[in-house]
Amino acid sequence: MTYDCIIIGLGPAGSSAAYYLAKKGLSVLALDKEKFPRHKPCGGCVSYKAEELLPPDFKSVVNNSINGAVFSYKGKKKAEFRGSNGPVGYMVSREIFDAYLVKKAEEAGAKVKEGERLLDIYDAKNSVIVFSSKGRYKGRYLIGADGANSSVAKRLGLAKERRLFLTINAEIKTDSAEDFSDLVEIDIGAIPYGYGWVFPKNGCLDIGIASIKDESFNPKKYFLEFIKKRPFLKDIKIEKTYAFRLPTNPENTPLNIIGKSTLLAGDAAGLTDPLVGEGIYYAIKSGQIAGETVLSLFNKGSDISNYRERILKEFISEFNYSWKAAKLIYSMPYFWSAVIKRNIKIVEFYYKVLRGEETYSSFSRKLKAIMPHPRHKMS
Ligand SMILES: Cc1cc2nc3c(=O)[nH]c(=O)nc-3n(C[C@H](O)[C@H](O)[C@H](O)COP(=O)(O)OP(=O)(O)OC[C@H]3O[C@@H](n4cnc5c(N)ncnc54)[C@H](O)[C@@H]3O)c2cc1C
The missing domain is CATH 3.50.50.60 (FAD/NAD(P)-binding domain)
Known part of the structure; x- marks a missing residue:
């Protein structure tokens, strides 16, 4: 047939x-x-x-539903926000x-x-x-x-x-998973031109890092540092890590x-x-x-x-x-982690993008407006 x-x-x-x-x-x-x-x-x-x-x-x-995120920079917690309009993800x-x-x-x-x-x-x-x-x-x-x-x-x-970017992730069983029940952690200083994450998943934590730097970038070193900087992962034995391609x-x-x-x-x-x-x-x-x-x-x-x-x-x-936003944020992760700490509105706005209520074009315009100096402005 x-x-x-x-x-x-x-x-x-x-x-x-x-x-x-x-x-x-x-x-x-x-x-x-x-x-x-x-x-x-x-x-x-x-x-x-x-x-x-x-x-x-x-x-x-x-x-479980995700209502917001803990934002950190190189392992140091900077801010924690739950959205006011409902879940941002599942x-x-x-x-x-x-x-x-x-x-x-x-x-x-x-x-x-x-x-x-x-x-x-x-x-x-x-x-x-x-x-x-x-x-x-x-x-x-x-x-x-x-x-x-x-x-x-x-x-x-x-x-x-x-373009195929390398990512590394692992799923680990730990009691700390409960502390994350409705939050994810995002660390925008964990790896050059990318971020590290900790996601709660059915009694486990999914941890990983991804970067848009270039296709041959080896993230393993940053992955190990990311783990080392988190006390709740200190005594954890990671049985299996996965390196995988993220295509964009x-x-x-x-x-x-x-x-x-x-x-x-x-x-x-x-x-x-x-x-x-x-x-x-x-x-x-x-x-x-x-x-x-x-x-x-x-x-x-x-x-x-x-x-x-x-x-x-x-x-x-x-x-x-989204590319413009990525280049902007990942080229100045420290600056943006400080912005996130004091500017809940920009975080709320991004949650709206995740909820399908706002667009990346509006989001990148908001980021541009926060930029400190003309030389950093996006083309
Ligand atoms: C580490 C990592 C973390 C991620 N985290 C997230 C996240 O939290 N949220 C999010 O939204 N996205 C995330 N992504 C991206 C997301 O996983 C993918 O974008 C999504 O799975 C794409 O779905 P797909 O159906 O296109 O492909 P896939 O889910 O990869 O499915 C492709 C299917 O094709 C089958 N297949 C492959 N080759 C053949 C063949 N020759 N013959 C027959 N079948 C074949 C495979 O077995 C597979 O079942 C992540 C990606 C990675 C690598």
């Missing part, structure tokens, strides 16, 4: 696309090389704005959250095949052929949602402009995310926010937009390039401002 759409990868991007299209009555085949639940290195903080995109019962897989375990999304896609009618790896693709104007570790499938369209090391992107020569698009990216009948979504398309590396919301949303585009291609015979236009308009224009 020819499937209306074949989806590669069942993380948040692929599952959301599969759920959307199957609910609309299209025939969907979705493959993932892993069997769910599977491990995924991730802080597991889903921003509040994702709530409206998720099925109504998604809170059944939320561990903590999930990716094992449970992703398995839940896969189940939703399956219940909606998508044919899900786990433990089946994509090996090759033939992408033509009127069809796609997928060669997997277990078979060969034909589809009308293909959505490549296979994450940071996307084979779909590599095979088709797409998204070459993506450069400023003013050409955004090559469509083939003849193929669309890339989520990390495969480099859709993480440069300031904080948030990717779950953008994966879910781009998966849905990819689904909407495929549906409109069937219904109205519209053009596949509309997908790229929508991602440029809805994500990349914002990410360009």
